[in-house]
Amino acid sequence: MNVATIDAVSYGVTDLAEARRFWSDFGLSLQGEDRDRLLFGSLDGSHVEVRHRDDPALPPPIESGPGVREVIFGCRSPADVAAIAAEISRDREVREDGDGTIHALDPLGIGIGFRASRCKPVVAPDPGFNMPGRVGRRDRARFYAAAHPMEMTHLAFMVPRTEPELDFYVRRLGFKVSDSYRGTGYFLRGGASVNHHNLFLLDPGGKGERLGFHHLAFEMADIHEVFGGGLHMTRKGWPTMLGPGRHPVSSCYFWYFLNPCGGGAEYDFDSDIVGESWVPREFEQTPEAFAEWCLQSGMEESLLYRGVQTGDTISPKADRQSS
Numbered sequence: 001m002n003v004a005t006i007d008a009v010s011y012g013v014t015d016l017a018e019a020r021r022f023w024s025d026f027g028l029s030l031q032g033e034d035r036d037r038l039l040f041g042s043l044d045g046s047h048v049e050v051r052h053r054d055d056p057a058l059p060p061p062i063e064s065g066p067g068v069r070e071v072i073f074g075c076r077s078p079a080d081v082a083a084i085a086a087e088i089s090r091d092r093e094v095r096e097d098g099d100g101t102i103h104a105l106d107p108l109g110i111g112i113g114f115r116a117s118r119c120k121p122v123v124a125p126d127p128g129f130n131m132p133g134r135v136g137r138r139d140r141a142r143f144y145a146a147a148h149p150m151e152m153t154h155l156a157f158m159v160p161r162t163e164p165e166l167d168f169y170v171r172r173l174g175f176k177v178s179d180s181y182r183g184t185g186y187f188l189r190g191g192a193s194v195n196h197h198n199l200f201l202l203d204p205g206g207k208g209e210r211l212g213f214h215h216l217a218f219e220m221a222d223i224h225e226v227f228g229g230g231l232h233m234t235r236k237g238w239p240t241m242l243g244p245g246r247h248p249v250s251s252c253y254f255w256y257f258l259n260p261c262g263g264g265a266e267y268d269f270d271s272d273i274v275g276e277s278w279v280p281r282e283f284e285q286t287p288e289a290f291a292e293w294c295l296q297s298g299m300e301e302s303l304l305y306r307g308v309q310t311g312d313t314i315s316p317k318a319d320r321q322s323s
């Protein structure tokens, strides 16, 4: 079925102005705006669409409050889209819109769509890391004043049951399991995607408690952009959800921010790319499997940031030693 990208994600929100401020500060470019709708883009052409929560153009919500209402996956070709339409129309309603995108609901009611991918390949500039015996850069390193997310790479949902979702995405639509939390969480990538995961489905502790959106992730050009973007968001007053830190599953550095559109928005860097020899692993669902290390609340934990916020002068090391 050759799902390769996440082309677009639609949110239903209560405050369009706040959504506009969040995604602008996060680093997406505003590409369209009217009274009822905002359209933001990342560098590869993937989109975030924001509408009012009660906009009839959106699929039905899966939870109360603001949140994701539809995920549009990009396929390699129109033939893949036709094959998916034929498969899923066996047991659910499928609507095709004027531009060839098909829309449906997944087994748990999450709005999904498929189209021939419109994402453009993007290439990050080489940051030139210096390593012992390997000089990658002979000038100063880059510092980012803000982020410009390159690609939209994955979404995460809390689900009350994983089995119907696995049957739908893996057995019927050709997604692959890259890794899992034993019986409770599945990291899925599209059949033609090399990203570690495009979709993460988690039933925390196997308790089957809730259905809801958790977060949407974007890949950054380098680790410095994760930190620069995170610092910019912090200065703009957006609270950290978690991070910065590093995930053992998918190996990436992360920094999540609470999003007024619902859930979190994640800056990532250095996520695993799945090759031919990739062997899926099962992890226990533990805090250690979630984060090798992380800060709970970003730069608010940093003495430097606290100093800047309170107007204190940061003492030079020599002063601290003498006091």
Ligand SMILES: [Fe+2]
Pocket: 154, 156, 215, 217, 266
């Ligand atoms: Fe994530």
